[in-house]
Amino acid sequence: MFDYSKLKDHICKRQNLSADEAEEFCASFSFVRVKKRQFIVQPEFVAKYRFFVIEGSFRAYVIGDGGEEHTIQFAIDNWWITDYNSYIFQQPASMFVMALEDSLVLQISFDAERMLKKASHTYETIFRILAEHTAAHMARRVILNLTKTAEQRFEFMLEKYPDIVNRVPQYALASYLGMTTEYLSKLRKRRVNAKKLI
């Protein structure tokens, strides 16, 4: 009925798998359609699933003490998303994860993942690599936030993830970059004016 090829490609790029193994691996995932503005993770509830985005886009955010939203992560096609701390430790989540558009995802439950990890060394390796990549990505993000100014972070985002910049609402992007919408708007204007001079 549905097409697992995106997930298969994603996995096989990182680890050699026989056709049978790839098949068995994917069988633990189920397709779910998610409507725009629908939540797939909510605070207080344990994040039972890890999601792989086939099409559409998502946004993970937390609510600060003053009620402000802080975007922690975006996910578009071929990215993973969930509340990582909630999922890994099976504790109540602190994040919302919401669809930004009507989307299609593949989800795996924590239990199914645990079985896969237990079942074979190869599957364990896949999740090990996944976790390493996640850790490495997060480490880069920490460095970026610590070493660059708001403007530099925006420039970096434009260069590295133009798809995301053009696809997500401005207030979500601003809070991801650790600034206000107003300031992002100012930066955008400054860029346009700078371009006009060339």
Place this chain on the structure above:
Amino acid sequence: MFDYSKLKDHICKRQNLSADEAEEFCASFSFVRVKKRQFIVQPEFVAKYRFFVIEGSFRAYVIGDGGEEHTIQFAIDNWWITDYNSYIFQQPASMFVMALEDSLVLQISFDAERMLKKASHTYETIFRILAEHTAAHMARRVILNLTKTAEQRFEFMLEKYPDIVNRVPQYALASYLGMTTEYLSKLRKRRVNAKKLI
């Protein structure tokens, strides 16, 4: 000659291991003494090792465009440290990792780690769990930096990692928390004055 018990305890807390397995696992690590101010990772060179601190303390930092130091991570007894992106992808490092005191570490090389991972499902699991914990920890750090003010981050640090606050130099702590030494000094003073009023 040396005592592997700290590493053994650390691993066994996370994964069940037979005595033989624990022995074999630890055999891939070697003890190294590191003098204060000595580097165990340097930019441009590939981080060949991952380190487990037996005693002493370390600091990982990068140099910003303007020459400022930004502390990315501290490590004291029973913590892991290296330039994660360099080690995992075996690419040139962007960080310095320096001993803050005369220290004793256990190091494992990337190749030895790869062999362990390949050799057995159990060892693969250990490194998977390690990576998951690293990713989860980093995710919490990103959230903290995005949602809290400089003062709140300092308060949090005091509560959660008082050992580190009391053990590392002020300028290192300040750059870890994403602020200047001068401002941290001001916050410290504000705290002392606030306490006097109680």
Place this chain on the structure above:
DNA sequence: CAAAATTCCTAAACCAGTTCATCGTTCCCT
């Protein structure tokens, strides 16, 4: 299609945190 709601832009006042400059203290090193 029109009303309601959400998103985006602009601008001025404001503030958390930085910069700069100076001084006292502690830690090393030989």
Place this chain on the structure above:
DNA sequence: AGGGAACGATGAACTGGTTTAGGAATTTTG
């Protein structure tokens, strides 16, 4: 032991980014 470098404190001037407040444009929904 003593001279130099590293470390911490403090205050005044400054700035990157926020807050507040308003209005315009776009999207959603009935």
